[in-house]
Amino acid sequence: MLVIGLLLANVLLSQKAAQPQPQVVDPGAPGRPPSDAVVLFDGKDVSAWVTRDGSPTRCIVEDGAMVCRTGVGDIFSKEKFRSAQIHLEFAIPSMPGKKGQMRGNSGVYIHGRYEIQILDSYQNPTYPMGACGALYGQSPPLVNASRPPQEWQSYDIVFRAPQCDAAGVLKEHGTLTLLHNGVLVQDHVRILDTRKGCAEGRIGEPGPLMFQDHSGFKDAPDTTMKFRNVWFRRLEEPAR
Numbered sequence: 001m002l003v004i005g006l007l008l009a010n011v012l013l014s015q016k017a018a019q020p021q022p023q024v025v026d027p028g029a030p031g032r033p034p035s036d037a038v039v040l041f042d043g044k045d046v047s048a049w050v051t052r053d054g055s056p057t058r059c060i061v062e063d064g065a066m067v068c069r070t071g072v073g074d075i076f077s078k079e080k081f082r083s084a085q086i087h088l089e090f091a092i093p094s095m096p097g098k099k100g101q102m103r104g105n106s107g108v109y110i111h112g113r114y115e116i117q118i119l120d121s122y123q124n125p126t127y128p129m130g131a132c133g134a135l136y137g138q139s140p141p142l143v144n145a146s147r148p149p150q151e152w153q154s155y156d157i158v159f160r161a162p163q164c165d166a167a168g169v170l171k172e173h174g175t176l177t178l179l180h181n182g183v184l185v186q187d188h189v190r191i192l193d194t195r196k197g198c199a200e201g202r203i204g205e206p207g208p209l210m211f212q213d214h215s216g217f218k219d220a221p222d223t224t225m226k227f228r229n230v231w232f233r234r235l236e237e238p239a240r
Helices: 002-018
Strands: 038-041 049-051 060-062 065-069 075-077 084-091 105-110 114-119 152-160 170-172 174-180 183-191 209-211 224-234
Touching: 084 105, 105 152, 114 152, 114 174, 209 224
Parallel strands: none
Antiparallel strands: 038 224, 049 075, 060 065, 065 224, 075 209, 084 152, 084 224, 105 114, 105 209, 152 174, 174 183
């Protein structure tokens, strides 16, 4: 038994010696992105964002925040990614005269297609799959971790992109893990893509981050959303 133990120990040591050291990443000071992050908004300008037709966004910068009022249209990051760790902070306006989905409402769309709902869900019941922290229409949040409107809140997202094979067949759904204000609200949830297959629906291709302008329907309430500290880190993926 001693000989077997020594042999196993030698094998483990040789395996450890062959393993590469992890890449060094400076995590940054509080409120700062990691050293390997792609910064989409740093509090100074909105040049990393465009509208659906590619024109510059009409969101403005005020006091270090990107301010987007109803009517500016959905905005898209110029940078695209597949799998990523994503961080953003947002402040929802106080709209006490509204209820449900008519309160402060936006959304962050991964790849421009998978929506994580942003909503004033503080003392504001609505259908669970449309609450703040929901994978909209698919998975309600595990808990309601919302802060009152006008206070800054955060999303920390781990998104794994769907995998398609060489023939264009979806072989693995994407997944989502989400922390809302540091609280786990989506735990490695499988994302169901109801659109066409990989080739027709462009599933799994690199895509942008999108912030929703909650407009385009009758009597859409005037809503001003604020965002700050928006960045992502590309994540390594298995060979396709």
